[in-house]
Every structure is written in structure tokens, then in C-alpha cells.
Amino acid sequence: MIDFCVLGSGVAGSTIANLLSKKYSVHVFDKARGPGGRSSNKRFKNNLSFDHGVQYISPKSKPFIKYVHKLHKNKILKSWDDNHLDFTFEKKPVSTKYIGRKANNDLVKYNLKNIKQSFASPIEKIDFKKYFWEITLKNKSKYQFKSLIITCPFPQLKKLAKNYLNKNILKLKVQMQPNITVMLALKNQKTLPISSIKFNDDILAWAANENSKKRFKSNINLWTLQATLKWSKKTINKYKNDKSIMSQLITRFIKLTGFKKNKIIFKKIHGWKYSYNYEKTPYLSIWNKKINLGVCGDWLSGPKVENAWISANDLARKIR
Numbered sequence: 097m098i099d100f101c102v103l104g105s106g107v108a109g110s111t112i113a114n115l116l117s118k119k120y121s122v123h124v125f126d127k128a129r130g131p132g133g134r135s136s137n138k139r140f141k142n143n144l145s146f147d148h149g150v151q152y153i154s155p156k157s158k159p160f161i162k163y164v165h166k167l168h169k170n171k172i173l174k175s176w177d178d179n180h181l182d183f184t185f186e187k188k189p190v191s192t193k194y195i196g197r198k199a200n201n202d203l204v205k206y207n208l209k210n211i212k213q214s215f216a217s218p219i220e221k222i223d224f225k226k227y228f229w230e231i232t233l234k235n236k237s238k239y240q241f242k243s244l245i246i247t248c249p250f251p252q253l254k255k256l257a258k259n260y261l262n263k264n265i266l267k268l269k270v271q272m273q274p275n276i277t278v279m280l281a282l283k284n285q286k287t288l289p290i291s292s293i294k295f296n297d298d299i300l301a302w303a304a305n306e307n308s309k310k311r312f313k314s315n316i317n318l319w320t321l322q323a324t325l326k327w328s329k330k331t332i333n334k335y336k337n338d339k340s341i342m343s344q345l346i347t348r349f350i351k352l353t354g355f356k357k358n359k360i361i362f363k364k365i366h367g368w369k370y371s372y373n374y375e376k377t378p379y380l381s382i383w384n385k386k387i388n389l390g391v392c393g394d395w396l397s398g399p400k401v402e403n404a405w406i407s408a409n410d411l412a413r414k415i416r
């Protein structure tokens with residue numbers, strides 16, 4: 097029997113899987129078709145590639161700085177330089193922005209190398225059978241493991257594992273905030289010497305110039321747009337049926353940048369229902385050794401990749 101089942105192939109899932117794999121056998125399951133979770137990359141045909149989740153990593157804590165520097169040295173990450181415009185004029189210290197060399201899920205791919213992985217495999221049910229865990233996928237196939245680690249956002253965790261979490265965990269007030277993202281391609285536009293733009297606007301918060309990441313050569317301009325929190329909250333439950341939501345965000349981008357609307361050759365909207373938790377819980381990770389159940393993820397301590405990585409490292413320490 098395999099030692100650990102890890103639910104989720106995002107930063108937390110891939111990090112804990114990597115750490116545990118040094119000593120144990122591990123199998124990672126993800127409901128998505130590829131690795132990365134909220135740090136995944138969307139690639140459409142004709143080389144249209146967008147980092148539609150995580151934009152960049154700016155490490156703050158010493159251990160994470162060390163880890164990011166190692167990945168930089170190993171050519172997994174690179175710095176994202178040039179012009180990052182900020183029209184909010186927030187006084188934030190300027191720190192290096194790191195991105196994946198090929199895509200922003202490079203970090204998780206690196207972590208998952210040589211680890212057993214199953215994608216398009218949503219775990220629908222978990223059962224602790226006294227000495228082992230049995231997981232049931234949506235297609236009704238069943239697998240047994242000695243231990244189970246869950247790394248999905250809190251609302252999904254609560255739904256799946258409510259019978260196995262103690263009251264203090266179930267009572268946590270975790271508010272995962274939404275984000276509306278649009279991926280946009282424009283033909284024959286001049287390549288701008290701009291990497292990203294932070295807008296001072298009520299609808300559009302940020303736009304990333306994918307071409308500025310210098311991963312590929314293209315005469316098509318690729319932009320990833322992110323809506324403001326306020327507007328994302330207003331639209332997250334209706335964007336799938338209401339086509340005007342994507343149009344409104346694009347129109348605002350066109351108005352603020354001066355691009356030509358008739359040059360748009362591709363557009364796609366993605367709604368992230370559980371993007372960030374801005375608050376901290378009292379835990380970095382959770383390990384119940386009586387039933388060999390672990391929980392980690394960014395939402396336990398904050399809204400960033402760094403929080404997911406710290407949480408996974410904390411859990412690995414507890415298990416050891």
C-alpha cells in the first residue's frame with residue numbers, strides 16, 4: 097500500500113509530495129487536467145500561453161528566499177524585469193518578481209518530478225477504515241493509502257473532510273476571495289516596453305504583458321487581465337452565463353491602454369472562486385496523527401504562494 101495520498105497538485109500539494117517522497121511512497125491526485133492549481137498556466141493552440149493564476153513570486157521570509165534562489169540558480173525560475181507600472185502609486189518596497197522560465201507552473205512541475213500523479217481525478221469521498229484511508233474518485237474507482245494529505249482551499253476541505261476535522265477547524269472563519277481573469281490576444285500591435293500595469297480603476301486591477309516574460313517570440317500581443325476584488329465579488333456567480341462581464345473588463349482595458357478593439361483575435365474568461373484568504377488562521381498546517389490526516393495550503397496563513405510553501409514545510413516537519 098502506498099504511504100501517502102496527496103489531494104492537490106498546487107504549490108502546497110507539490111511541495112509536501114516532494115518533501116515526503118524523500119522517505120515515503122506518494123501518489124498525487126488532482127481534479128484538474130494538469131499540475132499547478134492556482135499557479136497553473138493556460139495554453140491554447142497557436143502558442144497562446146497565459147499565466148492566468150499566480151502572476152509572480154516575491155519572496156519575503158528567509159527560508160522561502162533561499163528556496164526561490166535555489167530554483168533561480170537551477171533555471172526553474174527567472175526574474176521578470178523591465179517596466180512594471182503602478183498607477184495606484186502605492187509605496188511598496190521594490191522587490192524582485194520571479195516567474196517560471198516556461199510557465200508559472202514550472203515550480204510545481206519541478207517538485208512533482210518522479211512522483212506518481214493522476215490528473216482529471218477528482219476525489220469525491222474519503223473514508224478512514226481504522227488502519228488506512230480509502231479514497232473514491234468521481235468515476236467511482238477506489239484507492240487505499242496509509243495516510244492522506246488534503247491541500248484544497250478551506251471551503252472544499254470542509255465539504256470533503258467534515259467528519260474528520262475537529263470543531264476548532266470546522267469553526268474557522270476563512271473568507272476566500274474571488275478573482276475574475278481574462279486572457280486576451282491582439283494582432284499586429286506594437287510590442288510595448290511594459291511588463292505589467294497596476295491600474296487605479298474600479299473594474300480593472302492589473303494587466304500582465306505575457307510577451308514581456310520573453311518565453312517565446314510572437315507578433316501577437318498576449319495580456320492577462322485581473323479584475324478588482326470589488327468587481328470580482330459582484331460578478332463571480334454570473335460570469336459564466338453573462339457575456340457582458342468579459343466585455344466590460346476588455347472595454348475598460350482598451351479604454352485605459354489605447355489598444356484597438358478590432359485587433360482582438362482571442363479572448364477567454366476564467367473565474368477563480370477561491371483565490372485568496374487575506375486573513376491568518378492560528379495554524380500553519382494541521383496533522384492528526386491518530387488518523388494520519390494532514391492539511392496544508394496557503395489559506396491557513398495568507399494569500400500567496402509563499403504561504404502555501406510555508407504550510408507544506410510545516411506539515412512535513414510535523415509528520416517527521
Ligand SMILES: Cc1cc2nc3c(=O)[nH]c(=O)nc-3n(C[C@H](O)[C@H](O)[C@H](O)COP(=O)(O)OP(=O)(O)OC[C@H]3O[C@@H](n4cnc5c(N)ncnc54)[C@H](O)[C@@H]3O)c2cc1C
Pocket residue numbers: 103104105106107108109125126127128132133134135148149150151152153154217218219220247248249252256275277322368370371372392393394395399400401402403404
Ligand atoms: C488570479 C490569481 C492571482 C494570484 N496571484 C498571485 C501572485 O502574483 N503571487 C502569489 O504569491 N500568489 C498569487 N496568488 C495566490 C496563489 O495562487 C496561491 O496562494 C497558491 O497557488 C495556493 O496554492 P495551494 O497549493 O495552497 O492551493 P491550490 O493551488 O488551489 O491547489 C489546490 C489543488 O487541489 C485541487 N483539488 C481541489 N479539490 C480537489 C478534489 N476534490 N480532488 C482532487 N483535486 C482537488 C485543485 O484542482 C488544485 O490544483 C494568486 C491567485 C489567483 C487565483
